[in-house]
Amino acid sequence: MGEDRRYPFCEIDQEECKGCGLCVASCPAKVLEIDQGKLNSKGFHPSSYKGQGCLGCGNCFYTCPEPGAVTVYLKGYVPEEVK
Amino acid sequence: MARPAVLRKPLGFVGRYEHKPGAEKNRTHYCPGCGHGILHKLIAEALEDFEITDRAIMISPVGCSVFAYYYFNAGNLQVPHGRAPAVATAVSRANPHAVVMSYQGDGDLAAIGGNHIVQAANRGENIAVFFVNNAIYGMTGGQMAPTTIEGMKTTTTPYGRNPLTDGYPMKISELLDSLHAPVFIARTSLHDPANIRKTRAAVRKAIQYTIEKKGFSLVEVLSMCPSNWKMDAVSSQEWIRDVLIPVFPLGTLRDRGSEAVEMKRPVPTFDPAKVREVLGVGGGKQKALARRRVDPKYADPSIRIAGFGGQGILSAGTAIANVGLEYGYNVSWLPSYGPEMRGGTANCSVKIREGSIGEPEATQPTVVIAMNRPSMEKFEQILKPGGTLIYNSTLIEVEPGRKDVETWAVPITGIADGLGNTKVQSMVAVGAFAGVTGLFGLDDIKGLLPAMFESEAMVLLNEKAVEAGYDYVTGMRR
Numbered sequence: 243m244g245e246d247r248r249y250p251f252c253e254i255d256q257e258e259c260k261g262c263g264l265c266v267a268s269c270p271a272k273v274l275e276i277d278q279g280k281l282n283s284k285g286f287h288p289s290s291y292k293g294q295g296c297l298g299c300g301n302c303f304y305t306c307p308e309p310g311a312v313t314v315y316l317k318g319y320v321p322e323e324v325k
Numbered sequence: 326m327a328r329p330a331v332l333r334k335p336l337g338f339v340g341r342y343e344h345k346p347g348a349e350k351n352r353t354h355y356c357p358g359c360g361h362g363i364l365h366k367l368i369a370e371a372l373e374d375f376e377i378t379d380r381a382i383m384i385s386p387v388g389c390s391v392f393a394y395y396y397f398n399a400g401n402l403q404v405p406h407g408r409a410p411a412v413a414t415a416v417s418r419a420n421p422h423a424v425v426m427s428y429q430g431d432g433d434l435a436a437i438g439g440n441h442i443v444q445a446a447n448r449g450e451n452i453a454v455f456f457v458n459n460a461i462y463g464m465t466g467g468q469m470a471p472t473t474i475e476g477m478k479t480t481t482t483p484y485g486r487n488p489l490t491d492g493y494p495m496k497i498s499e500l501l502d503s504l505h506a507p508v509f510i511a512r513t514s515l516h517d518p519a520n521i522r523k524t525r526a527a528v529r530k531a532i533q534y535t536i537e538k539k540g541f542s543l544v545e546v547l548s549m550c551p552s553n554w555k556m557d558a559v560s561s562q563e564w565i566r567d568v569l570i571p572v573f574p575l576g577t578l579r580d581r582g583s584e585a586v587e588m589k590r591p592v593p594t595f596d597p598a599k600v601r602e603v604l605g606v607g608g609g610k611q612k613a614l615a616r617r618r619v620d621p622k623y624a625d626p627s628i629r630i631a632g633f634g635g636q637g638i639l640s641a642g643t644a645i646a647n648v649g650l651e652y653g654y655n656v657s658w659l660p661s662y663g664p665e666m667r668g669g670t671a672n673c674s675v676k677i678r679e680g681s682i683g684e685p686e687a688t689q690p691t692v693v694i695a696m697n698r699p700s701m702e703k704f705e706q707i708l709k710p711g712g713t714l715i716y717n718s719t720l721i722e723v724e725p726g727r728k729d730v731e732t733w734a735v736p737i738t739g740i741a742d743g744l745g746n747t748k749v750q751s752m753v754a755v756g757a758f759a760g761v762t763g764l765f766g767l768d769d770i771k772g773l774l775p776a777m778f779e780s781e782a783m784v785l786l787n788e789k790a791v792e793a794g795y796d797y798v799t800g801m802r803r
């Protein structure tokens with residue numbers, strides 16, 4: 243899936259996510275949403291990234307209370323396999 | 326070190342939360358939308374960026390963040406409710422190179438620990454305090470905290486906090502700002518990304534000043550508790566913005582970081598001779614008594630001494646521990662303050678070791694000294710097989726139940742009475758202990774008495790008591 247990513251990119255670990263929605267509210271580009279159609283193993287509807295439009299602002303990363311739920315690959319990020 | 330072009334879980338967190346019980350090692354225990362997690366992330370990021378994970382020490386409180394030690398890749402201590410500043414003080418004084426952080430909720434810091442934080446701030450301890458103000462007791466289910474705002478409903482203020490009965494919301498940052506010593510005090514909030522970034526800056530500043538040994542920093546963070554506020558996470562952020570901030574205005578109350586210089590406290594010294602002198606043991610002399618040859622069965626004893634309050638149980642224990650110390654052993658003395666104290670009984674544990682002592686409580690004693698019947702019945706149960714039971718046969722008319730231990734019936738109270746003072750029964754017991762175990766020599770103990778008792782008459786009386794106990798058991802042995 244790495245190949246067709248455009249950076250900046252926001253990656254949500256949906257298992258770690260608790261569906262609180264804080265990231266959604268924090269996103270200026272409105273590219274995050276709570277996925278009502280999905281339930282993770284803890285019974286939360288997780289957040290998901292629409293796949294494009296991320297500005298790399300980092301708001302969701304700093305707003306998310308779960309340490310590992312959000313990863314934001316900033317502009318200029320070079321994936322390992324390309325290096 | 327330049328950060329990679331990715332914002333990911335900071336290395337100030339451990340990868341998997343191995344200390345967290347249960348199968349779920351990748352998620353925190355916090356409720357969805359809880360502010361604790363956000364603040365944790367800001368701190369963890371600073372630990373990584375400042376490259377201090379190997380010398381940062383996080384003191385976790387009691388409250389929802391009691392388990393902060395599951396998460397931080399740092400030294401971790403979890404301490405009793407409200408006492409984080411006291412423990413942080415000790416850690417930072419003992420190891421000035423450590424970067425010590427105290428993490429506390431508003432119940433913890435402002436209620437039960439109110440005095441601790443004031444004193445630590447006033448001493449200008451070199452610590453960074455992260456103070457989570459969510460205006461409520463989170464962990465225990467939403468009781469009023471000192472920071473609960475007027476009119477706010479909690480389980481203990483069901484009609485809303487009324488200042489006439491419950492007082493006013495306590496502004497801790499302002500309160501501490503009246504003190505001379507603190508270097509940095511700021512109040513920030515987690516209600517939107519811009520303010521989370523301001524919190525981030527304050528967190529980093531507090532840690533920076535601690536690294537630079539500039540003294541006391543506190544960051545008060547207004548933080549969401551969606552569960553007890555009974556709101557969703559986003560509404561909780563709005564509630565902070567609209568309702569909490571008007572009561573707790575944000576901003577830097579004090580930043581004296583640029584004037585503050587590295588704090589150089591006097592280097593603590595450990596002078597055993599001085600300690601002995603102050604405690605009045607061994608009269609300040611440094612040389613240990615010559616060790617005696619001890620039957621292996623009595624070596625390294627774990628001792629439990631028990632009886633009525635007033636029988637000198639605790640002082641018999643201190644005497645034995647002090648004598649052990651004079652021989653250069655490691656010793657510990659631990660009085661029991663259980664509920665049984667109120668029933669008029671007392672007990673203590675003493676350990677005397679060649680090597681180091683782990684747990685000071687004698688949970689499986691090798692020697693029990695029982696001064697009354699309930700104590701014998703209770704503590705002979707936990708005596709190690711092959712151990713030694715010395716019991717006060719004046720007051721205990723029954724035989725011990727255990728057959729797999731060595732028993733010594735010594736009329737301890739009677740002997741003391743014979744000397745004209747029942748109070749010296751504790752020293753009779755000490756003499757009996759020395760006689761049975763051979764751990765201490767009679768003359769050695771006698772030589773220590775002048776340092777233990779003030780008047781010459783008491784020294785003489787206690788000399789007789791020790792000797793009587795000693796002679797009684799050595800006479801039995803013959």
Ligand SMILES: Cc1ncc(C[n+]2csc(CCOP(=O)(O)OP(=O)(O)O)c2C)c(N)n1
Nearest residue numbers: 387388389406430431432433461462463464
């Ligand atoms: C000595 C002691 N007293 C009371 C308690 C019960 N207790 C546990 S957590 C807590 C309050 C925690 O509130 P706060 O410090 O605001 O932290 P939060 O849970 O909101 O993060 C209390 C009173 C305790 N554990 N120990």
Ligand code: SF4
Nearest residue numbers: 269296297299300302
């Ligand atoms: S980094 Fe900014 S723009 Fe990108 S998803 Fe997160 S909040 Fe939205």
Ligand code: SF4
Nearest residue numbers: 259260262263265306
């Ligand atoms: S802020 Fe974190 S936990 Fe909350 S919905 Fe977004 S990703 Fe999930």
Ligand code: SF4
Nearest residue numbers: 356359389463550551
């Ligand atoms: S009860 Fe409140 S403070 Fe505690 S974890 Fe839940 S949201 Fe956080």
